[in-house]
Amino acid sequence: MSAAGFVAILLTSILVENYVLSKFLAICSFLGVSKNLKSAMGMSAAVIFVMVVATVATWPIYYFILEPNGLGYLQTIVFILVIASLVQFVEMFLKKSAPALYTALGIFLPLITTNCAVLGVVVLNITKSYSLPESIVNSLGAGIGYMLAMFLFNGVRSKCDNADVPKPFKGVAITLVAASLVSLSFMGFTGIVSGIFGEV
Amino acid sequence: MNGIVIAIIVVAAIGLVCGIMLSVASKLMAVPVDETFEKVRACLPGANCGACGFNGCDGYANELASGNCTEANRCTPGGQDAATGIAEILGLESGSVVPMVARVCCRGSYDNTGDKFDWEGEEKCTSSLLLFGGKNDCIYGCVGYGECADVCPQNAICIKDNLAHVMPEYCIGCGLCVKTCPSSVIELVPRSSKYIVVCNNCTRGREAMTVCKASCIGCGKCEKTCEHGAITLTNNLADIDQEKCVQCGACVEACPRKCIVEL
Numbered sequence: 001m002s003a004a005g006f007v008a009i010l011l012t013s014i015l016v017e018n019y020v021l022s023k024f025l026a027i028c029s030f031l032g033v034s035k036n037l038k039s040a041m042g043m044s045a046a047v048i049f050v051m052v053v054a055t056v057a058t059w060p061i062y063y064f065i066l067e068p069n070g071l072g073y074l075q076t077i078v079f080i081l082v083i084a085s086l087v088q089f090v091e092m093f094l095k096k097s098a099p100a101l102y103t104a105l106g107i108f109l110p111l112i113t114t115n116c117a118v119l120g121v122v123v124l125n126i127t128k129s130y131s132l133p134e135s136i137v138n139s140l141g142a143g144i145g146y147m148l149a150m151f152l153f154n155g156v157r158s159k160c161d162n163a164d165v166p167k168p169f170k171g172v173a174i175t176l177v178a179a180s181l182v183s184l185s186f187m188g189f190t191g192i193v194s195g196i197f198g199e200v
Numbered sequence: 201m202n203g204i205v206i207a208i209i210v211v212a213a214i215g216l217v218c219g220i221m222l223s224v225a226s227k228l229m230a231v232p233v234d235e236t237f238e239k240v241r242a243c244l245p246g247a248n249c250g251a252c253g254f255n256g257c258d259g260y261a262n263e264l265a266s267g268n269c270t271e272a273n274r275c276t277p278g279g280q281d282a283a284t285g286i287a288e289i290l291g292l293e294s295g296s297v298v299p300m301v302a303r304v305c306c307r308g309s310y311d312n313t314g315d316k317f318d319w320e321g322e323e324k325c326t327s328s329l330l331l332f333g334g335k336n337d338c339i340y341g342c343v344g345y346g347e348c349a350d351v352c353p354q355n356a357i358c359i360k361d362n363l364a365h366v367m368p369e370y371c372i373g374c375g376l377c378v379k380t381c382p383s384s385v386i387e388l389v390p391r392s393s394k395y396i397v398v399c400n401n402c403t404r405g406r407e408a409m410t411v412c413k414a415s416c417i418g419c420g421k422c423e424k425t426c427e428h429g430a431i432t433l434t435n436n437l438a439d440i441d442q443e444k445c446v447q448c449g450a451c452v453e454a455c456p457r458k459c460i461v462e463l
Contacts, residue, residue: 074211
């Protein structure tokens with residue numbers, strides 16, 4: 001696959017098929033952690049990291065163990081198992097070898113174990129029958145897209161905090177309304193990548 | 201049948217590999233945790249309020265365990281129990297902890313005072329105070345937008361009728377509200393003290409009287425009444441020295457503006 005193909009996959013997963021704003025995965029952490037820019041960025045960094053590592057681990061398992069034995073239907077449960085233990089392992093590894101990074105990512109690593117965007121991206125890599133390099137690029141893009149969504153929404157939320165919101169909309173209500181508007185704006189990217197690079 | 205067996209074997213094998221990998225890793229990568237830290241940390245309440253001056257309870261426990269800090273009595277919420285516990289573990293002097301509570305020294309609710317103008321900006325005390333010393337008639341009083349309530353880790357502060365109230369039963373005396381209040385209208389006082397001056401107005405007589413019905417006018421009657429020399433008048437405002445106060449309550453009777461109160 002050419003370099004343009006990789007760029008197309010990257011842009012698609014960041015903008016057009018943004019995992020938070022178009023596919024509506026990881027909404028829980030998106031609403032929960034986006035209040036504070038610092039923790040939002042910490043969470044996003046951890047998500048990018050885990051997504052890539054999880055892809056590297058699950059792709060071979062699917063193509064070398066599950067598929068030859070005709071066990072493709074087991075992918076969800078096996079991937080959950082692998083991702084959960086992988087995150088645990090990475091946590092231990094970081095605690096030992098990079099304590100600074102460990103304290104920076106802090107609580108976010110164990111939280112990601114159950115993040116549906118991570119599971120979503122590895123399952124979709126298989127569904128779209130990407131090769132391993134393509135899968136890695138796709139999960140990298142998904143992670144960056146998550147970070148972009150968090151960053152944008154953090155700005156929107158701080159605006160909401162300072163605005164005079166009518167009483168019935170205060171709190172969670174205005175947050176959800178704002179989230180849907182941000183998501184709507186991402187619909188504008190539809191077709192932009194295939195317009196530039198042709199159908200991928 | 202065969203398919204099921206293979207499926208079971210594959211999932212079990214993957215689970216086994218993951219399990220073995222994790223247990224080996226947990227042995228290989230075990231990070232020794234300082235036992236003193238764990239013990240000291242267990243003595244602290246875990247409110248993470250920062251009253252000790254360190255970064256949360258973990259930060260304080262870390263400083264104590266590593267020997268950088270030798271004061272065992274810095275945790276106000278934990279009180280004497282925490283101080284004694286820490287001192288026992290580390291072999292330090294426990295020192296004494298005076299249980300403190302935050303009090304709002306203002307009675308400027310809408311019953312007693314009013315607003316100079318309508319404020320339609322950001323509903324925060326600091327923002328309101330930028331313009332003509334705030335929207336209230338009295339520039340020394342509580343603005344009532346509740347920045348203190350926002351920082352309180354215990355949700356012990358409520359805003360009622362444009363005035364902050366501290367609920368002493370929930371207050372842990374961390375002093376975050378005292379640091380936050382832009383009008384400096386909240387004070388930390390010992391829990392044992394019964395009498396406090398609930399006004400912050402530094403102007404005299406007529407001026408103080410016109411802005412609020414419950415203001416200290418600096419008349420000095422309390423100062424003369426107090427036989428123990430516990431009350432002094434500074435900046436036209438009565439101030440009770442809680443160490444000298446014997447809790448007799450004579451000043452409450454004497455105050456013509458009823459701004460010394462019994463708690």
